[in-house]
Amino acid sequence: MPKGRLVPLLRFFLRTEVDTTPLGSAFSSERATVILPWVIGVMVYLALLMVSASMSIDNTIARWRADLADRITVVVPPAVEGLGGMPLTESHNSLLSFLRSDVSVSRAEEIPSAKLQLLLEPWLGTAAHVEGLPLPRMIEVDMRKVDSVAIAQLRTRLTENFPQVLLDDHRFWRNRLLAVGRILQGIGLVAMIVALATALVIVALGVQIAMSKHATTIQLLRVMGADDSYITAQFLPAVRRASAIGSLIGLLVFLSTYALLRIVGDGFAPQGMGPQDWQWAMVFFVPLFLFLAALAVLVITIWGRLREAP
Amino acid sequence: MVLVRFDNVGMRYGLGPEVLHDIAFSLPSGSFHYLTGPSGAGKTSLLRLMFLAQQPSRGTINAFGKDVTSKDRKVLQSLRRRIGVVFQEFRMVSHLSAAENVALPLRIRGMSEPSIREHVREIMAWVGLEHHTEADTATLSGGQQQRVAIARAVISNPDLLLADEPTGNVDDALAERLLYLFEQMHKNGTTVVVATHNRRLIERYPHPVFQLDDGWLKKS
Numbered sequence: 452m453p454k455g456r457l458v459p460l461l462r463f464f465l466r467t468e469v470d471t472t473p474l475g476s477a478f479s480s481e482r483a484t485v486i487l488p489w490v491i492g493v494m495v496y497l498a499l500l501m502v503s504a505s506m507s508i509d510n511t512i513a514r515w516r517a518d519l520a521d522r523i524t525v526v527v528p529p530a531v532e533g534l535g536g537m538p539l540t541e542s543h544n545s546l547l548s549f550l551r552s553d554v555s556v557s558r559a560e561e562i563p564s565a566k567l568q569l570l571l572e573p574w575l576g577t578a579a580h581v582e583g584l585p586l587p588r589m590i591e592v593d594m595r596k597v598d599s600v601a602i603a604q605l606r607t608r609l610t611e612n613f614p615q616v617l618l619d620d621h622r623f624w625r626n627r628l629l630a631v632g633r634i635l636q637g638i639g640l641v642a643m644i645v646a647l648a649t650a651l652v653i654v655a656l657g658v659q660i661a662m663s664k665h666a667t668t669i670q671l672l673r674v675m676g677a678d679d680s681y682i683t684a685q686f687l688p689a690v691r692r693a694s695a696i697g698s699l700i701g702l703l704v705f706l707s708t709y710a711l712l713r714i715v716g717d718g719f720a721p722q723g724m725g726p727q728d729w730q731w732a733m734v735f736f737v738p739l740f741l742f743l744a745a746l747a748v749l750v751i752t753i754w755g756r757l758r759e760a761p
Numbered sequence: 762m763v764l765v766r767f768d769n770v771g772m773r774y775g776l777g778p779e780v781l782h783d784i785a786f787s788l789p790s791g792s793f794h795y796l797t798g799p800s801g802a803g804k805t806s807l808l809r810l811m812f813l814a815q816q817p818s819r820g821t822i823n824a825f826g827k828d829v830t831s832k833d834r835k836v837l838q839s840l841r842r843r844i845g846v847v848f849q850e851f852r853m854v855s856h857l858s859a860a861e862n863v864a865l866p867l868r869i870r871g872m873s874e875p876s877i878r879e880h881v882r883e884i885m886a887w888v889g890l891e892h893h894t895e896a897d898t899a900t901l902s903g904g905q906q907q908r909v910a911i912a913r914a915v916i917s918n919p920d921l922l923l924a925d926e927p928t929g930n931v932d933d934a935l936a937e938r939l940l941y942l943f944e945q946m947h948k949n950g951t952t953v954v955v956a957t958h959n960r961r962l963i964e965r966y967p968h969p970v971f972q973l974d975d976g977w978l979k980k981s
């Protein structure tokens with residue numbers, strides 16, 4: 452936009468004379484206008500909850516990806532006393548070295564039983580109870596390149612040499628989880644858009660109703676030669692104020708909710724909950740966007756109505 | 762110079778029947794005309810065309826040298842600012858005081874607050890309402906509201922002043938006083954059109970008369 456038009460445009464949106472305008476004072480004291488900040492506040496709050504839920508899911512997905520990327524697990528069932536008649540430890544070492552020497556494997560490491568017990572604790576209870584339980588032994592395998600073909604080939608080679616050993620491909624359930632996560636994330640974003648759109652529709656409806664209510668005065672102003680921006684200016688200060696206050700209310704309540712969750716959930720709140728780093732920019736962008744969009748909706752609504760007649 | 766010119770103008774409301782037919786006339790700048798005719802003849806409709814609230818369904822209207830049927834919004838808005846209108850039903854903005862109503866045309870023009878106050882004071886004195894500036898318009902009598910309406914129509918010093926039955930709701934003495942205000946505007950060079958039934962007033966202040974009958978215009 453050329454600078455010559457930006458300055459008058461800014462001046463127009465920043466003008467303040469509420470009480471001297473013929474409709475401004477009436478419009479800003481109407482009940483619909485008085486509750487408008489609260490309606491906008493609720494919608495901004497909902498939108499922020501949705502967007503932060505969506506971001507939490509995104510963060511969790513990112514962590515899953517990092518944890519599970521390109522990793523498969525080789526499971527040795529506990530019943531197998533010795534692989535191929537070999538003594539336990541020896542057969543195990545040969546399995547490890549077999550895996551390590553395989554072309555498709557970059558790393559193979561047994562999960563120490565202590566860590567395994569820790570992982571199983573929620574299901575089996577503390578280490579004391581696990582003592583003596585026949586636990587499977589697990590080997591984490593990082594592959595150079597993970598695709599179905601490479602995994603199938605490794606599986607074939609493995610079962611040829613160690614028939615009782617199982618190869619657990621994380622990718623199947625990982626992909627399922629990722630898909631569920633993405634769907635939830637999508638729902639969150641759609642809900643955010645719906646909340647913001649609802650707030651904007653309410654602004655548009657409020658302006659439409661006010662224009663109908665004051666139709667005779669607007670008609671009078673037009674006959675007197677008022678231009679579109681003069682009539683828009685009647686409604687601008689109240690809507691600007693309502694959307695600024697509403698956006699702030701929504702943001703503040705959201706920040707309070709977040710702080711409360713942080714305090715209450717201290718220690719066991721999952722990592723990645725709530726916005727991280729740059730995502731905070733999004734949190735502040737949502738109310739700002741709504742504020743600006745409400746002004747745009749105001750202008751579009753009024754000009755659309757006024758342009759129905761020359 | 763011709764200020765307003767109608768050529769072969771017809772008008773209908775929406776899809777309704779034509780209420781004005783083949784209207785052709787011109788208003789010389791600085792002239793004073795009456796517009797008479799029975800109720801329903803189309804006086805208000807003709808004035809609506811003149812103050813550019815309505816577009817004709819056929820024919821052309823030229824005002825201040827511009828074709829107003831072109832529907833150029835900017836042009837229409839600037840032309841409307843040169844026209845003052847006294848409505849048949851006053852059209853006071855009910856939540857504004859008398860002075861605020863009168864100030865409206867100046868606010869639209871973006872005049873500064875002190876000048877507006879000065880102009881309003883002057884014009885309210887001119888219509889004899891200097892003691893009613895802060896009054897709620899609903900508390901004013903019909904005659905007082907009519908004078909507020911006239912003050913509002915003339916405060917911006919329009920080139921064209923249109924009044925729709927301004928003496929319809931007032932007694933003869935006040936009617937004569939109101940006509941005197943229009944006469945003064947006319948003497949100042951404003952082009953005036955007054956719609957009225959009042960034969961006595963027309964005789965008292967004689968000017969050319971447009972006679973409307975069932976949407977047909979006769980000049981006498």
Ligand SMILES: Nc1ncnc2c1ncn2[C@@H]1O[C@H](COP(=O)(O)OP(=O)(O)O)[C@@H](O)[C@H]1O
Pocket residue numbers: 774777780798799800801802803804805806807
């Ligand atoms: N807003 C309107 N919509 C439809 N018809 C109208 C409207 N206003 C006036 N009319 C019709 O137009 C005709 C002329 O009315 P009007 O111009 O008000 O006459 P007058 O002012 O001379 O009494 C009448 O038949 C009236 O019913």
Ligand SMILES: [Mg+2]
Pocket residue numbers: 804805806849925
């Ligand atoms: Mg009439």
